[in-house]
Amino acid sequence: MNGASPVLIGFLVAAAAILVVMAAIARTTIEPPETQAVVTSAGYQLRKGWLWALAAAAVVALAISLPSFPYGKSATLTGQHFTVIASQYSFELPPVVPAGKNIVFDVTSKDVNHGFGIYDERGHLIAQVQAMPDYVNHLPLRFSVKGHYVVRCLEYCGIAHAAMQGAFEVR
Numbered sequence: 001m002n003g004a005s006p007v008l009i010g011f012l013v014a015a016a017a018i019l020v021v022m023a024a025i026a027r028t029t030i031e032p033p034e035t036q037a038v039v040t041s042a043g044y045q046l047r048k049g050w051l052w053a054l055a056a057a058a059v060v061a062l063a064i065s066l067p068s069f070p071y072g073k074s075a076t077l078t079g080q081h082f083t084v085i086a087s088q089y090s091f092e093l094p095p096v097v098p099a100g101k102n103i104v105f106d107v108t109s110k111d112v113n114h115g116f117g118i119y120d121e122r123g124h125l126i127a128q129v130q131a132m133p134d135y136v137n138h139l140p141l142r143f144s145v146k147g148h149y150v151v152r153c154l155e156y157c158g159i160a161h162a163a164m165q166g167a168f169e170v171r
């Protein structure tokens, strides 16, 4: 044995702290209880204080965050457009898209709903949009990292959905 482990020391410190708190709570029960009126009035005061504090915090949080709320604003669709057509069970993709430029994927489907999910070389999902029949979804993007990007279907579309993949290069 070469001394007590940090886990044991941590446990003993926490146990001692809990004992101190328990003893302090037990001491308060020695005094006769406060009357209901006193307790209720203090409780209502506390509750009112919390309500106003939370309301103020909510107003501040909304004022800070609402201006950058993305919904209701249309993204700018400037830049080179690339057509993406999904179908059971493959993607028609541009082989190469440019890095460092604004581009727009115009995504549609030949048959059923699919997902168009773009994964970078680390396997992170960086963007996705639905591929829908008779409808074109525009996905504006700007690739800052060159490389090989994999596309996976993100919506169950049939028996071979799990194998539905594509790829393109960013150069």
Ligand SMILES: [Cu+2]
Binding pocket: 114, 115, 153, 154, 155, 156, 157, 158, 161, 162, 164
């Ligand atoms: Cu699918």
